[in-house]
Amino acid sequence: NTPDNPLKVRVQLKWFHQYQFAGFYAALEQGYFRRAGLDVELIEGHPEVDLARTVVDGGAEFGVGNSSLLIDFNQGLPVVAVAAIFQHSPFVILARVDPKIRTVKDLEGRTLMGESHSAELTAYLKKAGVDLAKVRQVIHSGSVKSLAANGPERVDATTAYISTEPVEASQYGIPYQIFNPRELNIDLYGDTLFTSQRFAREHPQAVAAMRDALAEGWRYAYRHQAEIIDLILEKYHPRMDRMTLTLEAQSLYNLFLADIVDIGYMSRTRWQEIARIFAETGLLPASYTLDGFLFTPDAPMPGWAYQALAWAALVLLFGGLLIAYIVSLNRRLRLSLAQLEAANAGLAELSTTDALTGLFNRRHFDAALDRELARATRHTQAIALLMIDVDEFKKYNDALGHPAGDACLRRIADILRDNAQRASEFAARIGGEEFAIVAGGLTPDEAFALAERIRREVADAGIVHPSRDDGRVSISIGVNCAPPDRVPLTARELIAGADAALYRAKREGRNRSILHIAE
Ligand SMILES: Nc1nc2c(ncn2[C@@H]2O[C@H](COP(=O)(O)OP(=O)(O)OP(=O)(O)O)[C@@H](O)[C@H]2O)c(=O)[nH]1
Structure with a gap:
C-alpha cells in the first residue's frame, strides 16, 4: 500500500467521539495514516457495541477494545492485540452518594449499569467478594445522568472512565463516589488496538503501519491538545463541551504518560499478569493461552522472497557440490603429486647418469x-x-x-x-x-x-x-x-x-x- 494507492481500513471505536480517541483524529488530520498507506475511516462506538465480534465478522478491520479481548480470544474469537494505547485502564465504578453504599460490596441488591464485554467490571466485583447474582446489571444508557434520574431508569452505580464521567457528573451536579479496581491491584491495559487474525496474517505491514501512525498521532495530540479539542468539536460532534474534553485529556495523559514507555507499547509479561487476574476471578480457565494473541510484525514472506530463497538454496547446493568436488579433486591431485614425487625420488635414486652430459653421475x-x-x-x-x-x-x-x-x-x-x-x-x-x-x-x-x-x-x-x-x-x-x-x-x-x-x-x-x- 502506498499513499497514492492506500488500503481502506475501518476502525470500530469503543465509545462516542471524545478525547479518548485523540490519537486517531490527529493521525487522520496530519496525514500520518495516509503516509503509511492507509485510508482510515473511524466508526463511532456506543455502550452495546460488541467490538471483537464486529472486527472478526468483518464490520471493521481494526477495533479499539480493552483487556477483555484476552477473554474473547480464549473463547475462540480470532483477535490479535496490536497496541496498548493506555498503559493503565481508566475504568472505574461511579456510584451515587448514598449512606448505604460505602464499599463496592454494598452494590449487592443494587442496580449497576455497564457496557457489554466489561470483564474488568466482573473481575473487580469478584475480587471484592461481591455476589454477582445479587447485583442487578442493566445496559448502559450512555449517560451518567442515569445516576440522578427519577423513576425506574435510575441506577445506583455505573461503569465509567475516570477521565470522562466524573467530570460530566460534576457538570450535572450529581454527587458521586468512585470505586477503583486498582485499589485491589487490578491493573489492566486500557484501550487496546486490535485486529482479526485473518487481517494480521494477510496485511502484517498494514497492521504495523497502523500501530506506528497511531502512536505518531497520539504524540501530536499530546503536543497540540487545544487544537485537537477544536478538531473534535468541529468534525466529530461530541456529546461533551470544550471544558469536559479538556479535563478528559488531562486525566488521560495522567494514565499513560506516567509510564516511560512508548505509546502503544505492550509486553507479554503484562498480558500474562492480566490473564492471571482473569483466571483468578474465574473469567479465564486455568488452561488459558496467549499464543497467537499478540501481534508480531514478522511479515509472512512475499512470494518473490520464497523464490529468491529457493534460488539461493539451489545456488548453495550446487556451490557446495562444486566445492566438495574441487576438494576431492585437490585431494586426489595432491595424492598423485605425492606419488609422482616419490616416483621421481625413486627414479633419481635409480638414475646413474648426469642429465647434462650423459656421463655417469x-x-x-x-x-x-x-x-x-x-x-x-x-x-x-x-x-x-x-x-x-x-x-x-x-x-x-x-x-x-x-x-x-x-x-x-x-x-x-x-x-x-x-x-x-x-x-x-x-x-x-x-x-x-x-x-x-x-x-x-x-x-x-x-x-x-x-x-x-x-x-x-x-x-x-x-x-x-x-x-x-x-x-x-x-x-x-x-x-x-x-x-x-x-x-x-x-x-x-x-x-x-x-x-x-x-x-x-x-x-x-x-x-x-x-x-x-x-x-
Ligand atoms: N654453465 C654451467 N656452469 C657451471 C655448471 N656447474 C658449475 N658451473 C660453473 O663453473 C664455475 C666454476 O668456477 P670456479 O670453481 O671458481 O673455478 P674456475 O672458474 O673454473 O677456475 P679454476 O678452476 O681455478 O680454473 C662456476 O662459475 C660455476 O657456476 C653447469 O652445470 N653449467
Whole structure:
C-alpha cells in the first residue's frame, strides 16, 4: 500500500467521539495514516457495541477494545492485540452518594449499569467478594445522568472512565463516589488496538503501519491538545463541551504518560499478569493461552522472497557440490603429486647418469670406483684415477653465459667419453665443471699419457674462451695411479692423491696434467 494507492481500513471505536480517541483524529488530520498507506475511516462506538465480534465478522478491520479481548480470544474469537494505547485502564465504578453504599460490596441488591464485554467490571466485583447474582446489571444508557434520574431508569452505580464521567457528573451536579479496581491491584491495559487474525496474517505491514501512525498521532495530540479539542468539536460532534474534553485529556495523559514507555507499547509479561487476574476471578480457565494473541510484525514472506530463497538454496547446493568436488579433486591431485614425487625420488635414486652430459653421475662414480677398486684388489691390478677440471670456467660463464657454459661442458664430456671406451674404463661428471676417469690396469705412465691425450684434444677442440691467453678452453688433470703392489688403496686415498695433483696443475699454470707421486 502506498499513499497514492492506500488500503481502506475501518476502525470500530469503543465509545462516542471524545478525547479518548485523540490519537486517531490527529493521525487522520496530519496525514500520518495516509503516509503509511492507509485510508482510515473511524466508526463511532456506543455502550452495546460488541467490538471483537464486529472486527472478526468483518464490520471493521481494526477495533479499539480493552483487556477483555484476552477473554474473547480464549473463547475462540480470532483477535490479535496490536497496541496498548493506555498503559493503565481508566475504568472505574461511579456510584451515587448514598449512606448505604460505602464499599463496592454494598452494590449487592443494587442496580449497576455497564457496557457489554466489561470483564474488568466482573473481575473487580469478584475480587471484592461481591455476589454477582445479587447485583442487578442493566445496559448502559450512555449517560451518567442515569445516576440522578427519577423513576425506574435510575441506577445506583455505573461503569465509567475516570477521565470522562466524573467530570460530566460534576457538570450535572450529581454527587458521586468512585470505586477503583486498582485499589485491589487490578491493573489492566486500557484501550487496546486490535485486529482479526485473518487481517494480521494477510496485511502484517498494514497492521504495523497502523500501530506506528497511531502512536505518531497520539504524540501530536499530546503536543497540540487545544487544537485537537477544536478538531473534535468541529468534525466529530461530541456529546461533551470544550471544558469536559479538556479535563478528559488531562486525566488521560495522567494514565499513560506516567509510564516511560512508548505509546502503544505492550509486553507479554503484562498480558500474562492480566490473564492471571482473569483466571483468578474465574473469567479465564486455568488452561488459558496467549499464543497467537499478540501481534508480531514478522511479515509472512512475499512470494518473490520464497523464490529468491529457493534460488539461493539451489545456488548453495550446487556451490557446495562444486566445492566438495574441487576438494576431492585437490585431494586426489595432491595424492598423485605425492606419488609422482616419490616416483621421481625413486627414479633419481635409480638414475646413474648426469642429465647434462650423459656421463655417469657422482653417485654412480662413487659406487663404481669402489667396485673397480675391489676388482683391482682381487686381480692384483693397477687402477688409475684422472681428476679433470675446466680452467677458469667461471670467467667462461661470465663472458658467454650459462647456456654456452653448458654446451662447453657437453663438448668436453664427449671427449672424455671417447677416451674411456675400454671395459675397465669409465668417465663421470662429479661436480659442476669437474670430471673424473677411472681406468683399470694402466701403469702410471699409461695413465699420464691418457691424461695428456685428453687435455690436448680439449685444447685442440678450439672452444673459444675469451679470457684465456690463447683464447681456447683448456682443462687441468690430476692423475693418481695405484700400482698393483699398492692396491688395496681406499677410494678416499686415490681421490686425495688425484686432487693434490690437480691442485698442482692449477697452481702451475693450468692446461696441464700432473701425475701424483706417492710418498
Ligand atoms: N654453465 C654451467 N656452469 C657451471 C655448471 N656447474 C658449475 N658451473 C660453473 O663453473 C664455475 C666454476 O668456477 P670456479 O670453481 O671458481 O673455478 P674456475 O672458474 O673454473 O677456475 P679454476 O678452476 O681455478 O680454473 C662456476 O662459475 C660455476 O657456476 C653447469 O652445470 N653449467
